[in-house]
Amino acid sequence: MRRRRLRAAVALAGVLIGAAVAVVLVAGPSTPSPAESALPASPRSALAPENVALGPRPAAYWAPVVADTVARSRPSGEVAVAAVPRRTPEGTANIVLILGGAERRSGTLWVRVRAPGLPDDVRGWVPRSALGGYTAVRTRLVVDRARLTATLLRDRRPLLRSRVAVGKPSTPTPSGDFYVRNQLRKYESPFYGPVAFGTSARSAEATDWPAGGFVGIHGTDRPDLIPGRVSAGCIRMSNRDIVRLARLMPVGTPVTVL
């Protein structure tokens, strides 16, 4: 009997002590410590920086050619695969696509690039010192010759679709992987419309063409021929669509012709 009372008393004391501790923990000390009250409050920073992720992988990297050079089959190799001049035939800075895979040979850093060629872009190595800074692009243009459409993708999502005219059977638009080299506007030629993009693609049937037969993407003064297979190799679209494309498609954009 006495033991039972003792256990009950101990249990009651435990409950009362626990409740007192809980009250103190919840309420906290009523006044700050002397050391704490001597300090002013911490300032708020004007910045709240957070890490920023790198974002989607670009569709390509391009670089301007800053010195006339030659693309070679291997780093410092003797076999030249293409001349790579500083300027395009239109007088703009020539550019190449960066393929990755830098290698140092005899103290020179070489990088693998894509440059214009026939019938497709050529892949070769150029000294890094012949190139300027790299620029990433997130867009890609896909031209479907069977469906007569051009679709601009950004981060692999369609951004713009347009009906196009492509090369006629005797001068077909070449198929393969190319890229946009420059953008021309404010010239006086209704035939090309208000904007024309130069690409790295060349027509095998028009190599004697002035400037070497490069394929362009441009507007037109004959919208009635779109869609169709009527051109000498270029990709034509309506003036409205080419102006929209000019706002969305930067130089360096890879172009795939199916």
Added chain:
Amino acid sequence: MSDLTLEAVDRDGVIAETFDRLTGGTRADFFGKAVVGGAALAAALETTATAQDRHTANDIAILQFDLGLEYLQAAMYSEAERLRELSPRTLEWSRVVGANERGHVKAIRGLLGRDAVKSASFNFRGVTEDDRAFTETAVAFEDLTAALLKTQATQVDSRRVLAALVSLHSVEARHAAWIRHIAGVVPASDAFDEPTSKAKVVRLVDSTNFVTSTPRTKGRRKPRFTG
């Protein structure tokens, strides 16, 4: 055609000078000399500022300069991360530090609002594709950034901006210590660290020739495409 070496990038020798100062004049002996340690900065105390506070012209100029430097670092480390030409250890550094520097860019741009300056164009001249050149350049950049922020801490008008600079400084000091470790330099062997001047940072950035003009890819000449 000039070869890509650190000397080609660092035409005025500022990066080499900075690195050599750390390594006792010879890069073969990275542990030869004492190096800069992390300095402690006391945070200023302020309670009443709000996000709507206007910055003084002095604070805007300081933040604009820092933004330019953050653009440069963020672009270099992001490019290295994309190209994947560096060693795994250096690449990991650039991945983590790149995310920090992009965060700094975003935060300072937000703070400056309409006073934010645009990023320059950069040509890293192969540094993002060459482990040794990248590491040495990153050591120079991170050391100088941490040292510059110390200088600026004594120059800003607003305590909120001071608190911001201090919060950047400690992160930049960690970047510096980490990349020094990768480069084989003692991360912190001195008890005290010295501030540096804006002029010295400008000299370093100029010496790299990383800041470049935008290539002219648009023209007005009549096209001669196949049509």
